[in-house]
Amino acid sequence: MSHGSSVVVEPPRFDRPEVEVRAxxxxxxxxxxxxxxxRIVVQIPARLKGKERSRFVDELVERLMSQRPQHTSGDASLEERARVLAELYVDGVEAASVRWVTNQRRRWASCSPxxxxxxVSSRLRQCPEWVIDAVLVHELAHLIEADHSPAFYELANRHPRQRECEMFLDGYALGLGLRIEDVDVDVAVDAAG
Ligand SMILES: [Zn+2]
Structure with a gap:
């Protein structure tokens, strides 16, 4: 690192992952x-200090996190997204695989504990990123709690937009001409009970 440059790692917060700040x-x-x-890596001018510095970093992080999802691109980025969300909300739980599927007609997503x-149903590719995030957090929570128990919801609802996500998907199902009673967020298919 050359003179006048520095690297600081800010710990993850509820609303964002670990941020490495390179000045x-x-x-x-x-x-x-x-x-x-x-981790998000941001590069900033070293001259920024104090509040000006944190505002600059916040803006860069928010811009990156709100960018159009990479979810159109494929399974690798969906899996990466799940990894970030697991660290943020679900105690870093690890899935064996996270994939888009086209053969899932009655579920938005499913998890096999x-x-x-x-x-994840490829029907969700068109949805906003926060909807896919909420669905992923729901499925990741099933890796810890297979049933829809209070303990499960304690985990899943760490994502702040779960209720909103359900309402969004109900409307989305109607828009797609699906009978919403046929479409569940998921069923933990091979879980006991
Ligand atoms: Zn579920």
């Missing part, structure tokens, strides 16, 4: 942010 004297005005695994596989 460089070579940067004068502009910043940049990218994902590195489940035995094989630890999560499948």
């Amino acid at each position: 460089s004297t070579k940067r004068k005005k502009t910043g940049a942010a990218h994902w590195s695994g489940s 035995a094989s630890r596989e999560i499948r």
Whole structure:
């Protein structure tokens, strides 16, 4: 690290993952942010201090997190998204695989606690990122609590938009011409009970 540059790692918060802040004297005005695994790396001018610095970092992080999801691109980014969400909300629980599927007609998503596989209906590809996030958190919670028990909801509802997500999906089902009573968020298919 050259003179005048520094790296600080900010711990994860409820609303965002771990952030690595790289301050460089070579940067004068502009910043940049990218994902590195489940961590966000931001690059900022070293001259920024105090409140100005935190505001600059917050803006870069928020911009990156609100970017159009990579969820159109494939299973790898869906899996990566699940990893970030697991760290944020579900005690870092790990799925064996997280995949888009097209053969799931009556469920938005499903989780097999035995094989630890999560499948998400490709119908959700068109949904806003927060909806997919809420669905992923719901499925990740099933890796810990297979049933829809109070303990399950304690985990799943750590994502703050679960209720909103249910309402969104009810409306989305209507829009797709699906009978909503046929469409559940999931069933933990091979769970006991
Ligand atoms: Zn469920």
